Structure formats: structure tokens, C-alpha cells
Amino acid sequence: LLLTNKKLTSLYLLLIVIYLSQTLLAPVSKLTLSRYHIDSTQARLLTLTIAIPYIIIWSVALMGYLRLSTYINLIQKYKDGAAFRVISRGILWLGLWLPLSTIINNFFFEYYSAHHGATADLVRLNNYLNMIILFGGFWLVYKGSGQLLALVKKKPDTVASQILTLAFIAFSALYVFLTLEDSARRYPTHSVATATYYEPDWLIIITLVIPRLLYWFLGAQAVQNIYLYRRKVKGRLYKHALNNLALGLGSVVTTTILLRCLQSLSAPLERLSLGLLLGVVYVLLILISVGYVLIAKGAKKLQQLEEL
Amino acid sequence: MMVNELTIYEEITKISEDYFGPMAPRFVSRMVTNHLHKEPRKVTTRDLPELIIWIRLAAGLLTEETDTVEEFITRLKTLSRKH
Numbered sequence: 395l396l397l398t399n400k401k402l403t404s405l406y407l408l409l410i411v412i413y414l415s416q417t418l419l420a421p422v423s424k425l426t427l428s429r430y431h432i433d434s435t436q437a438r439l440l441t442l443t444i445a446i447p448y449i450i451i452w453s454v455a456l457m458g459y460l461r462l463s464t465y466i467n468l469i470q471k472y473k474d475g476a477a478f479r480v481i482s483r484g485i486l487w488l489g490l491w492l493p494l495s496t497i498i499n500n501f502f503f504e505y506y507s508a509h510h511g512a513t514a515d516l517v518r519l520n521n522y523l524n525m526i527i528l529f530g531g532f533w534l535v536y537k538g539s540g541q542l543l544a545l546v547k548k549k550p551d552t553v554a555s556q557i558l559t560l561a562f563i564a565f566s567a568l569y570v571f572l573t574l575e576d577s578a579r580r581y582p583t584h585s586v587a588t589a590t591y592y593e594p595d596w597l598i599i600i601t602l603v604i605p606r607l608l609y610w611f612l613g614a615q616a617v618q619n620i621y622l623y624r625r626k627v628k629g630r631l632y633k634h635a636l637n638n639l640a641l642g643l644g645s646v647v648t649t650t651i652l653l654r655c656l657q658s659l660s661a662p663l664e665r666l667s668l669g670l671l672l673g674v675v676y677v678l679l680i681l682i683s684v685g686y687v688l689i690a691k692g693a694k695k696l697q698q699l700e701e702l
Numbered sequence: 703m704m705v706n707e708l709t710i711y712e713e714i715t716k717i718s719e720d721y722f723g724p725m726a727p728r729f730v731s732r733m734v735t736n737h738l739h740k741e742p743r744k745v746t747t748r749d750l751p752e753l754i755i756w757i758r759l760a761a762g763l764l765t766e767e768t769d770t771v772e773e774f775i776t777r778l779k780t781l782s783r784k785h
Binding site for chain 2: 469472473474545627628629630631632633634635636696698699700702
């Protein structure tokens with residue numbers, strides 16, 4: 395399976411090597427050592443306990459995408475194939491975002507730890523890079539899910555859409571509140587060494603919060619479209635095979651939204667205990683990998699249907 | 703004659719859509735091409751018994767829901783009586 399797309403597999407391998415060297419070679423922050431009362435060896439071991447699951451998840455994401463891509467290659471001439479192709483490109487972006495965001499974040503962190511003057515610019519750049527990658531991913535998944543829905547000649551369920559919109563308005567209000575509650579949003583504080591945005595509130599809201607909420611909404615709508623397609627499409631055996639793929643796509647999109655949401659609220663989270671923080675990270679990592687496993691299983695089942 | 707040939711192919715595909723959804727045309731086309739070695743649209747009523755055997759085999763491999771497979775096959779068999 396890995397050899398079906400040698401370029402992508404090589405890219406992932408390269409990213410893993412870069413990440414591992416960043417993890418093992420980078421100096422440990424003194425602030426982290428004093429905050430959690432650990433020495434540098436313990437800190438490195440702790441980083442490895444996160445790094446190894448991360449690498450496993452990136453590999454699972456790659457396998458999930460490659461399996462989906464293999465299935466889509468069989469049906470690419472058809473309308474459902476074209477829609478799934480667009481979705482798979484979005485899933486690839488979301489999958490690549492995991493290693494890219496971690497590596498870029500680590501690289502910037504190392505750089506501005508040594509060159510304090512660059513901190514604000516690099517934090518801003520990091521925020522916008524994350525936004526660009528994720529916007530591309532969510533937009534493609536949303537676009538492909540819309541194409542799928544058009545195949546069953548259905549428009550998004552009105553009641554479900556209204557519930558989703560209302561829930562999202564409530565979530566948006568809460569997210570804006572939490573963002574503006576972050577005392578380290580513009581400048582570092584006593585307990586937070588690096589500010590989250592280094593920008594005035596109006597710029598945070600206009601250039602980061604609103605675009606984030608928009609692409610999360612696109613993601614949520616894409617999940618709704620995929621489930622509606624699964625519900626309305628004809629074919630009992632097809633639907634059965636589609637279950638895992640729909641669940642996997644929904645899970646990956648939803649968990650990516652949650653992960654990015656929590657990352658962006660990392661300053662308030664840093665006040666939590668180390669155990670709780672690791673617990674949240676692990677749960678999200680497990681959910682993301684479960685999503686990619688479901689995508690791979692679903693795509694394999696659909697591929698079996700296409701190959702008989 | 704031509705109308706009947708097209709109709710039976712379309713009807714097989716239409717019934718198959720209830721089980722295979724958007725992949726039904728591809729499924730029927732593969733069954734006919736690979737096992738009957740014919741162009742899908744040239745399927746006739748005389749091909750139906752053999753085609754049904756292959757479809758039963760393929761569907762049986764894909765699901766353990768024997769009731770669904772039997773229902774599918776019964777519906778396909780009604781086509782022989784209809785044409």
C-alpha cells in the first residue's frame with residue numbers, strides 16, 4: 395500500500411525524521427522543567443511518549459488516505475468517484491496538517507527561543523499557516539460532500555441544518571468569549587511565556603477567529619452532508635460498506651476541529667494539570683487515529699465491492 | 703428486439719441499484735463482461751440464468767445477509783418471466 399504513492403510516503407518519512415530529530419535534539423525549556431518539577435531526561439521521555447503516538451497516528455493517517463485513494467482510483471471516471479476524489483484531497487490536507495503544524499511549531503519555537511525579537515512575527519506566521527492549511531482541507535471536504543449530496547438529489551436537511559447553525563452560533567459565541575478571556579492573547583503573562591496571537595483584539599477576531607469559525611462550519615456541514623448522503627443513497631449492500639467510511643470521515647473532520655480549537659485555547663489549558671493536559675491530547679489522538687482506521691476499513695470494503 | 707435487450711439490461715441495473723447504489727451499473731457491467739464475455743447492453747433473457755448465478759456468488763461473498771441476497775435474486779428471476 396505504501397508503494398502506491400511513493401512521493402507521498404517519502405514525504406511522510408521525511409517529516410517523521412525531521413520531527414524525531416527536533417524532539418530528540420532540541421534543548422528542553424527551563425520553564426517546562428520548573429512548571430512540572432521534572433529534570434531534562436524526564437522531560438525528553440515525556441516528549442517521546444507524545445512523539446511516538448504522534449508518529450503512529452501520522453502513519454495511520456497516511457495508510458487511511460492511501461487506502462481511500464486506491465479505492466477512488468477504481469471509480470474515478472464516475473460521478474461518485476469524482477466527489478470522493480475531492481473529499482480525499484481534503485482528507486490528505488487534514489492528514490498533512492498534523493505533521494506540518496507540529497514541525498513548523500517546533501521549528502518556530504526553537505528559533506524564537508534563541509532570537510526573542512522574532513517571537514511575535516513567528517507566532518503570527520504560525521497562526522496564519524495553520525489557518526491556510528486547514529482552510530484548504532475543510533473547503534475540499536465540504537466541496538466534495540456537496541457533490542456527493544447532489545448525486546442523491548438531496549439538499550441539506552432543513553431541520554438538521556437549523557440545529558447545526560444554532561449549535562454553531564452558540565459555540566462561536568463561547569469560542570469568541572474564551573479567545574478574549576485568554577489573558578496571554580496579546581502579550582506574554584507571568585505564567586505564559588509566549589503570547590497566543592501578538593495582535594490587537596479586532597485583528598484577532600477579523601483575521602483569525604472569524605476565518606477559523608467559517609472553516610469549522612464548513613467542516614461541520616461536510617460531516618452533515620456525508621451522513622445525509624449515506625442515509626439517502628440507494629443500495630443496502632453499498633450503504634453497509636459505506637458506514638465505516640462515513641463514520642471515519644466524520645470523525646477525522648470533527649476531531650480536527652476539536653484539536654485546533656483546543657490548540658488555539660492552549661494558554662488557558664496550560665493552567666490545567668499535566669495529567670489532564672496529556673489526557674486530552676491522548677483522547678484526541680486516539681479519536682483521530684480511529685477515524686483514519688475507519689476510513690481505511692470502509693475504503694477496503696468498498697474496494698472489494700468494486701473488484702468483484 | 704433491440705428495445706427488449708436494452709430494457710432487460712436497464713432493468714437488471716435498476717434492481718441492482720437497490721442493493722449496490724451508485725456502483726450498480728459498474729457491478730452489472732463487470733458481471734456481464736467478465737463472466738458472460740459480452741457487451742453489457744447485449745445481454746438477453748437467455749443470459750439471465752447464468753448471470754444470476756454469478757450475481758448470487760458475488761453478492762454472497764460481500765454480505766452474510768442471506769435474506770437480502772435471496773430477495774435480490776428472486777427479483778432478478780422475475781425478469782425472465784417478464785421478458
